[in-house]
Amino acid sequence: MSDVAEQATSPMGPGRTYLGPSERVYRRDDTSAVLRLSEAEAAVLAGGPDDPPTGDIADQRMILNMGPSHPSTHGVLRLMLEMEGEAIRRSKAVIGYLHTGMEKTAEDLTYLQGPTNVTRMDYAAPLFSELAFSMAVEQLLGLEVPPRATWIRMLMCELNRVSSHLLFQATNGMDLGAVSMMIYGWREREEVLRFFEKVTGLRMNHNYIRPGGVAADLPDGWQADVRRLLELIPPRLDEYDTLLTGQPIFRGRLQGVGVITPAEALALSTTGPILRSTGYAWDLRRDQPYLAYDEVEFDVIVGTRGDSFDRYAIRQNEIRESLRIVEQILDLMPAGDYRVQDKKVTPPPRARIDESMEALIHHFKIFTEGFHVPQGETYAAVESPRGELGCYLVSDGGPKPYRMHIRGPSFVNLQTLPHLMEGGLIADGVAVISSVDPIMGEVDR
Amino acid sequence: MTDPAAGGPDVAPSSPDDTAAEPAGPTAWGVPVTEAFGQMVLHPPVDRWFETVAACRDDGYVMAIDLTAVDYSAHPGRTDLPGGVRPERFEVVASLLSHATGERVRLRTQVPESDPEVASLFDLYPGTEAMEREAWDLMGVSFSGHPDHTRILMPEDWEGHPLRRDVSMGRIPVQFRDAPPAR
Amino acid sequence: MARLPLIGDVSHVMSDGLEGLDHNFVTARIEDLVKWSRARSCWPATFGLACCALEMMATGAAHYDLARYGMEVFRASPRQADLMIVAGRVSQKMAPILRQIYDQMMEPKWVISMGVCASTGGMFNNYAIVQGVDQVVPVDVYAPGCPPAPETLMHAILTLHDNIQSGELTRRRKASNGGAGIQVQVPDTPGEQPVELGSR
Numbered sequence: 099m100s101d102v103a104e105q106a107t108s109p110m111g112p113g114r115t116y117l118g119p120s121e122r123v124y125r126r127d128d129t130s131a132v133l134r135l136s137e138a139e140a141a142v143l144a145g146g147p148d149d150p151p152t153g154d155i156a157d158q159r160m161i162l163n164m165g166p167s168h169p170s171t172h173g174v175l176r177l178m179l180e181m182e183g184e185a186i187r188r189s190k191a192v193i194g195y196l197h198t199g200m201e202k203t204a205e206d207l208t209y210l211q212g213p214t215n216v217t218r219m220d221y222a223a224p225l226f227s228e229l230a231f232s233m234a235v236e237q238l239l240g241l242e243v244p245p246r247a248t249w250i251r252m253l254m255c256e257l258n259r260v261s262s263h264l265l266f267q268a269t270n271g272m273d274l275g276a277v278s279m280m281i282y283g284w285r286e287r288e289e290v291l292r293f294f295e296k297v298t299g300l301r302m303n304h305n306y307i308r309p310g311g312v313a314a315d316l317p318d319g320w321q322a323d324v325r326r327l328l329e330l331i332p333p334r335l336d337e338y339d340t341l342l343t344g345q346p347i348f349r350g351r352l353q354g355v356g357v358i359t360p361a362e363a364l365a366l367s368t369t370g371p372i373l374r375s376t377g378y379a380w381d382l383r384r385d386q387p388y389l390a391y392d393e394v395e396f397d398v399i400v401g402t403r404g405d406s407f408d409r410y411a412i413r414q415n416e417i418r419e420s421l422r423i424v425e426q427i428l429d430l431m432p433a434g435d436y437r438v439q440d441k442k443v444t445p446p447p448r449a450r451i452d453e454s455m456e457a458l459i460h461h462f463k464i465f466t467e468g469f470h471v472p473q474g475e476t477y478a479a480v481e482s483p484r485g486e487l488g489c490y491l492v493s494d495g496g497p498k499p500y501r502m503h504i505r506g507p508s509f510v511n512l513q514t515l516p517h518l519m520e521g522g523l524i525a526d527g528v529a530v531i532s533s534v535d536p537i538m539g540e541v542d543r
Numbered sequence: 544m545t546d547p548a549a550g551g552p553d554v555a556p557s558s559p560d561d562t563a564a565e566p567a568g569p570t571a572w573g574v575p576v577t578e579a580f581g582q583m584v585l586h587p588p589v590d591r592w593f594e595t596v597a598a599c600r601d602d603g604y605v606m607a608i609d610l611t612a613v614d615y616s617a618h619p620g621r622t623d624l625p626g627g628v629r630p631e632r633f634e635v636v637a638s639l640l641s642h643a644t645g646e647r648v649r650l651r652t653q654v655p656e657s658d659p660e661v662a663s664l665f666d667l668y669p670g671t672e673a674m675e676r677e678a679w680d681l682m683g684v685s686f687s688g689h690p691d692h693t694r695i696l697m698p699e700d701w702e703g704h705p706l707r708r709d710v711s712m713g714r715i716p717v718q719f720r721d722a723p724p725a726r
Numbered sequence: 727m728a729r730l731p732l733i734g735d736v737s738h739v740m741s742d743g744l745e746g747l748d749h750n751f752v753t754a755r756i757e758d759l760v761k762w763s764r765a766r767s768c769w770p771a772t773f774g775l776a777c778c779a780l781e782m783m784a785t786g787a788a789h790y791d792l793a794r795y796g797m798e799v800f801r802a803s804p805r806q807a808d809l810m811i812v813a814g815r816v817s818q819k820m821a822p823i824l825r826q827i828y829d830q831m832m833e834p835k836w837v838i839s840m841g842v843c844a845s846t847g848g849m850f851n852n853y854a855i856v857q858g859v860d861q862v863v864p865v866d867v868y869a870p871g872c873p874p875a876p877e878t879l880m881h882a883i884l885t886l887h888d889n890i891q892s893g894e895l896t897r898r899r900k901a902s903n904g905g906a907g908i909q910v911q912v913p914d915t916p917g918e919q920p921v922e923l924g925s926r
Binding site: 123124126132134136137138193194197199201202203206237238364365366367368369380385386473474475476477479486488490492494500501503505509510512513542543 | 579580582605606607608609611613614617618621622623636638642645647649665666668669670671672673674677681690691693694695696697698699700705706712713
Binding site: 169198203215222301 | 775776779783784789
């Protein structure tokens with residue numbers, strides 16, 4: 099804990115004193131860790147003759163291609179690694195293998211259909227993308243979401259954070275060789291997904307958080323389901339601690355691997371667990387609270403060394419913090435509407451369509467043409483499990499967004515990969531990719 | 544860096560600068576400033592893009608959160624620009640964040656269609672490398688001084704910039720067979 | 727021991743010898759045995775692309791358990807895989823790689839197109855997504871859903887198993903020249919130069 103004197107003089111605020119060197123991320127030349135080689139040039143190198151087998155073997159570098167179809171690259175990520183023997187010197191992450199044109203598609207979908215599109219970007223934590231989009235639309239509309247809807251959103255988002263971090267635990271374990279961790283992580287995730295299915299109707303890609311509130315109210319008996327999750331998951335987390343956290347092999351594989359200093363992380367616009375692993379305490383839930391995060395108590399977990407073990411431990415403990423928040427939500431959930439009662443924005447309940455002509459017309463207009471959003475541009479950000487997820491929305495007054503840009507945290511965090519992998523072995527490279535936890539849907543959009 | 548007030552927003556009437564049009568409203572860091580939904584938005588001209596961002600960075604905006612481009616060719620009549628800023632086809636939008644004060648600032652610069660080029664922010668924020676590549680790839684705005692000015696999302700030999708408004712969605716018409724008769 | 731449970735005393739089988747051929751042996755076709763074993767030991771290649779990949783992993787995990795069908799080993803190398811489950815949207819950049827992985831698989835091989843994005847392009851009818859993976863590889867079973875729940879994927883897998891075991895797939899493949907009407911062109915030039923060992 100920094101003392102008062104440090105807090106007073108810290109340029110960034112309390113908890114963010116040590117920054118460390120950052121010079122290496124600014125380099126543009128061959129000494130940089132980023133291999134700035136286009137794919138065409140790499141193909142030419144591949145077809146050319148090899149270096150003659152004279153001279154110092156240690157000087158010879160080889161470009162090795164990893165992915166995009168690879169069991170350990172977390173989706174369709176391609177890495178061009180320039181290697182000296184087994185050590186990685188420079189690397190480049192080639193992306194675009196999952197580019198779906200979602201930002202272009204968003205210009206063709208109404209604001210009510212928008213969440214179906216953005217939810218498929220970060221498919222491990224879909225509710226966060228929906229939340230960022232809905233928050234941006236609500237800012238443009240000037241809508242105030244009712245309290246119950248806000249708290250329902252918070253509950254679902256925190257449970258989604260739990261399921262996303264469990265996925266990280268599973269894939270991280272598997273990438274390091276602890277294959278049974280994959281099965282355990284998915285076992286817990288199933289429980290959370292079952293709750294999601296009960297509330298939203300779908301296990302993934304829910305389209306639940308919509309502009310104006312949420313799509314449906316929580317079903318009866320949801321408190322019992324949430325309590326069951328709160329009782330089930332913490333003992334299992336302790337099991338994972340027994341399996342992984344104290345284990346020397348696991349520690350040996352992760353500690354000291356993929357180290358980054360706070361200043362480098364800031365320069366590379368990194369957010370989320372990677373930034374927090376360097377010891378820099380920045381979490382949008384606490385520092386720029388949205389929804390009702392200023393009314394619940396939770397800790398922001400930071401690491402000390404900026405290595406992969408810190409990132410693993412941060413996510414493990416963030417599950418516990420999220421469950422702590424969920425427990426508070428159980429008690430604090432207000433009664434009320436689950437979506438704003440503005441007829442121009444919220445479709446009427448289906449039963450009323452039979453009774454009221456006005457309801458029928460509103461239903462028709464909202465679902466065919468869509469509601470119009472006033473002109474303007476805004477940016478709304480949330481703290482997703484991977485970092486700051488933002489939505490920049492430009493509206494021209496019509497029923498469809500004029501331009502929607504999602505600031506995907508994984509897209510920006512991937513820039514740290516070359517710097518994290520520099521000097522490490524390929525096996526460390528696998529551990530590093532896993533600790534960055536990219537979701538390629540969000541990277542490529 | 545320790546004094547966020549120095550060089551920050553000053554609600555002074557226009558100060559004469561070298562561009563032809565004199566900004567007639569409030570300015571901050573020497574460029575016109577507006578407000579959008581509680582967020583401060585700066586409108587630097589293209590030739591002062593780098594220095595304005597550098598000035599913000601010196602004043603505590605340590606992180607470049609986002610950099611993107613917008614094509615306004617289908618929406619020419621936008622009303623949120625301050626007087627004295629001439630709208631162009633493209634806009635490059637950068638969002639910065641200050642951790643000390645928790646404030647965000649957004650910078651929007653107008654980029655003409657005839658010369659879609661803007662200075663790269665790599666030397667200030669290396670994290671903008673991928674964002675600028677995406678803006679080039681999808682929108683066609685080039686960034687001078689960028690270390691790796693290649694496509695990032697589309698295949699390298701793709702022609703065109705898909706997110707531009709005059710490029711079609713690329714839909715394939717879907718043919719539906721007649722619905723089967725009700726049983 | 728000459729006593730088998732439920733069958734009884736079988737000591738006469740050995741003593742009958744070839745005279746007992748008409749009542750001590752059961753015959754079947756090798757083809758049925760081959761089809762049965764192909765269906766029961768179908769190893770998928772890892773081709774999880776997007777959201778459907780998470781549901782595919784969930785199907786392989788403990789709750790839905792593909793291991794009961796002998797399929798829990800997802801082989802990373804296509805040479806060791808029989809089944810390619812295309813799970814997720816296929817972008818323009820990914821399509822050649824999809825075809826390359828499919829070509830590297832050895833016969834007999836099958837393809838399940840999982841999810842609507844792989845089957846038809848799904849909700850993304852635009853410049854970036856291949857509208858249906860059957861434009862690139864021949865597909866045997868289409869599993870709809872966005873994403874298909876693990877039960878749907880298992881239904882697709884079991885449909886495939888039934889088709890393999892009934893022989894329908896092998897017959898169809900032969901008739902349509904591998905499906906998708908794709909013609910393979912043999913190049914005129916000779917293949918790669920062989921590497922002289924010890925020269926590098």
